[in-house]
Amino acid sequence: MFDFINIELIDIIDIFLVGVLIFQAYKLIKGTSAMNIFTGIIVFYFIWLLVKALQMELLSAIMGQVMGVGVLALIILFQQEIRRFFLRLGTRYMDSRNYFKLASFLFGTKKTGFGNEELNEITQACRRMSESKTGALIVLANRSSLDYIIDTGDRLDARISRRLIENVFFKNAPMHDGAMIVSSYRIVAARCTLPISENPAIPAHYGMRHRAAI
Missing domain, CATH: 3.40.1700.10 (DNA integrity scanning protein, DisA, N-terminal domain)
Structure with missing residues (x-):
């Protein structure tokens, strides 16, 4: 029944890394106004899908144009969050003397605490x-x-x-x-x-x- 589905190890790794990136993005925007913007974008996307399904050609075309510049719009709207992400990624975690810091950044394994x-x-x-x-x-x-x-x-x-x-x-x-x-x-x-x-x-x-x- 599912013979057409061919999942390899690289596909699992790919999905896992995408999940990690989404998790890090969520951590960056959680509790900020960017979270509301992100929610608005998701709502807009699903409305666009609904409009397409209902074959509302004019509205679908207008919303499609907006979605067409989505990547550029995301960069503009989330420039501070993107900057913080790359700043965290590039600061200290790529030091050749600390091989495991990048992994701790991605997966949240850094152990800290207070006595x-x-x-x-x-x-x-x-x-x-x-x-x-x-x-x-x-x-x-x-x-x-x-x-x-x-x-x-x-x-x-x-x-x-x-x-x-x-x-x-x-x-x-x-x-x-x-x-x-x-x-x-x-x-x-x-x-x-x-x-x-x-x-x-x-x-x-x-x-x-x-x-x-x-």
């Missing part, structure tokens, strides 16, 4: 900053690679400590404005710029740090 001591230091710092009404934005990176965000700030590579965290976010300190990235039991960077929410429902009095946290 009780590190979490306690972060918790104490947050509690003290809350008491003094000091604003802070701390990103705890688990399996996600944030090199493209780390590169926007100042690299530290310091041991996690309550005093250091408080000093970084002390008002008018050189690195207080921006986010701190914590990964692999270390404070990796500070003064980093995070993607901000573009949700129009967010009150106007919320600043950049609030929008990034959302």
Whole structure:
């Protein structure tokens, strides 16, 4: 019955790699306005298929012209996400001294974490900053690679400590404005710029740090 289906090993590898790329694309646009744009494109595509099936020639021709420039439109609409993808791919993961970093980037196998001591230091710092009404934005990176965000700030590579965290976010300190990235039991960077929410429902009095946290 299915004799005409001839699946070889290369086909399985091909499908697997496409799945990996789709997964990475989803990780990049998840939680951003690009996700809404992507959803709109998918809806538009299925409407186009429906219009073609109903043989609505004029509307089908117009929508077909739009689909014809789809690749160029995708590059324009998702230029920031595409840039971040290639930046992540090209930064550090192709270093000849680290053969397995590319695989960890693609498949999310990079192992990072936080021990009780590190979490306690972060918790104490947050509690003290809350008491003094000091604003802070701390990103705890688990399996996600944030090199493209780390590169926007100042690299530290310091041991996690309550005093250091408080000093970084002390008002008018050189690195207080921006986010701190914590990964692999270390404070990796500070003064980093995070993607901000573009949700129009967010009150106007919320600043950049609030929008990034959302």
